[in-house]
Each structure stands twice: as structure tokens, then as C-alpha cells.
């Protein structure tokens with residue numbers, strides 16, 4: 001007779017018994033299947049790199065030392081970013097495998113029992129998701145119904161909860177707007193902990209807190225190359241006073257930005273005019289798309305400083321499904337938050353794709 005194995009003599013441990021309850025209660029981040037669709041759900045830049053730059057990328061990839069670990073902190077790429085983005089002298093940088101990873105690092109760094117993470121709502125869902133996953137309390141302070149910042153409510157919540165970490169997306173996602181500067185300044189002055197201005201959409205906004213870094217010791221700025229046109233490479237960065245960045249950097253996994261991402265980002269950033277020109281044409285297209293949407297009866301478009309538009313339409317879930325049936329994928333936000341009832345979000349794309357979207361929208365409404 002063969003001896004009883006451990007598997008046979010001990011009861012199996014179920015995931016429910018082992019996994020933390022906050023994780024069991026979470027829903028996985030949903031990414032819609034976009035195969036064959038006009039993909040307007042994730043704020044990607046529709047334009048590819050010019051032929052000359054693609055050839056350069058191909059050569060870099062062919063010659064890259066893939067047998068070696070990458071530069072652990074991405075020193076060369078950080079220097080390039082510092083220069084191209086205009087990070088003020090004396091400020092430090094930390095790179096992330098997308099800015100999502102930076103959100104995770106900062107959340108873990110402040111994850112003391114009882115610590116509070118705060119933002120407005122609706123806003124970018126990862127702030128809450130990663131705070132809850134780390135066992136932290138999360139406070140989302142509602143925006144006004146027109147999605148402007150309720151400065152008084154936010155300052156009051158800050159005084160009540162003393163958040164260790166406050167996230168402010170500037171412009172905000174999924175609403176697209178820039179919060180009022182003077183209301184934000186009051187919030188920055190009131191915050192006792194770290195405040196991160198998430199400038200994922202800076203290229204389309206014409207406004208930034210980056211030049212002011214250093215003026216307030218607890219304020220940091222985060223950006224990503226994803227919305228700018230390099231979503232596939234996963235590169236985000238955090239800029240701020242070295243005292244903070246040195247601590248956060250301890251939690252960043254070594255080699256988090258891979259060899260190819262480092263090389264290709266550096267090469268593309270050597271030609272900042274390329275992505276800038278694409279961003280400018282998307283800003284132009286945003287104005288045209290907003291005007292066209294606003295001219296459709298029963299559609300309300302909200303002001304946007306990003307590469308997407310939030311709009312409200314009766315029966316938004318049915319409109320979303322109708323667009324999908326016609327091969328156009330946008331984002332249905334109805335049900336995501338009470339303030340977003342009947343709201344949909346569409347990425348601004350090329351004039352051709354915007355036209356396909358508008359035609360489909362007119363057909364389904």
C-alpha cells in the first residue's frame with residue numbers, strides 16, 4: 001500500500017480561509033475585449049510613431065542586451081525625463097511600470113493601521129482599489145454634480161480624517177475637467193500628509209503643478225507616458241522632494257522598468273516634438289468632437305482638458321450596447337457612481353475614428 005500523502009491526510013485550504021477579506025471582497029480590474037473594435041475606451045493615442053522613429057526602435061530592440069538586467073533605477077531615462085518634462089532643479093524622480101505601480105508603492109509606504117487615503121469621487125479607481133487592498137481606510141469626497149471641486153467639503157474632510165495620502169487627478173478621470181486652481185491651493189495648504197497631483201493628461205491640459213514642485217514640501221507630481229502615446233511600454237514617473245522619493249524608492253521592486261521600455265522611451269523622448277504634435281492634434285480634435293456631441297439633441301458634454309470627453313445621454317447603458325453592436329467600444333460609467341448616472345466616456349481619436357463614433361451614436365440614439 002502506498003503511504004498516505006499530505007494531500008490525502010490534510011483538509012485542503014480554501015482561498016476563502018487564507019486570503020484577506022478585503023481582497024476576497026474586491027472585483028478584478030475589468031478590461032473589455034476590444035478585438036476588432038474601434039477602441040475608444042482607454043484613452044490611448046490612436047497614432048503610431050513615424051517611420052523613421054519606428055526604424056530606430058527596431059534597431060534598439062535588435063541590439064538591446066536582453067540577457068542583462070535593466071538599469072535598476074533607470075538613471076539615464078530619469079535624466080532625459082527631467083530635461084524633457086522640465087522637472088525643477090533639486091527634485092528627485094522615481095520610475096514606475098506605469099503610474100499604477102507608483103500608486104501601489106505610495107499606498108504600501110503609508111499603510112499603517114488606521115491610516116487614511118483620500119481623493120474626490122468620481123475619480124481614478126486605482127486610488128481606492130489599492131488602498132483597500134492594502135487594508136487602509138479610503139475616503140472619497142464627492143465632487144459637485146457638475147464635477148467641479150467642492151473645496152469646502154474637501155478641506156473639511158481633510159481636517160476630519162487627516163489623510164496620510166491625498167490623490168488629486170489634474171485633469172480628473174473620468175470627468176475630464178481641471179479643478180479650480182485657487183480651490184486646489186487651499187486644499188494643498190490644508191493637507192497634513194502627502195498630496196500627489198496625478199497629471200496623467202498633462203499633454204492635453206495646458207496646466208500643471210510640475211513647475212511649482214518644491215514650493216510645498218509634501219506635494220508631488222505624477223505623470224505617465226501612457227496617454228501620450230506609449231501605453232504599451234508602461235512608464236510612469238513621480239517627481240518631488242528627495243526626502244519623500246528616497247523612502248518610496250525602497251518599496252519599488254528592483255528592475256521594475258524593463259530594458260526595452262527604458263531604451264525605447266529614451267529614444268522617443270529624444271524627439272519630444274513627435275508626441276507633442278500628436279497631442280496638439282488630439283486637442284484640436286477634442287474641440288471638434290465636443291461641438292459635434294453638443295449639437296446632438298439630448299446629449300450633454302462636460303468640459304474636458306484631457307484626451308477624452310464625458311457626456312450624458314438618456315439610456316446610456318443601451319447607447320453603450322448599441323455602439324458596441326456597431327463595433328465602437330467606449331466606456332459606460334452609468335452605475336459607477338451616483339453622480340455619473342447616464343454618463344459615457346469616449347476617447348478622442350483621429351478625425352476618422354471620431355466620425356465613425358459620431359455616426360454610430362446618431363444611429364443608436
Ligand SMILES: *Cc1c(COP(=O)(O)O)cnc(C)c1O
Pocket residue numbers: 097098099100101124169172173198200223224225226231234235236
Ligand atoms: C490612465 C491613468 C493612470 C494610469 O496610467 P498608467 O501609467 O498607464 O498606469 C493614472 N492616473 C490616471 C488619472 C489615469 O487616468
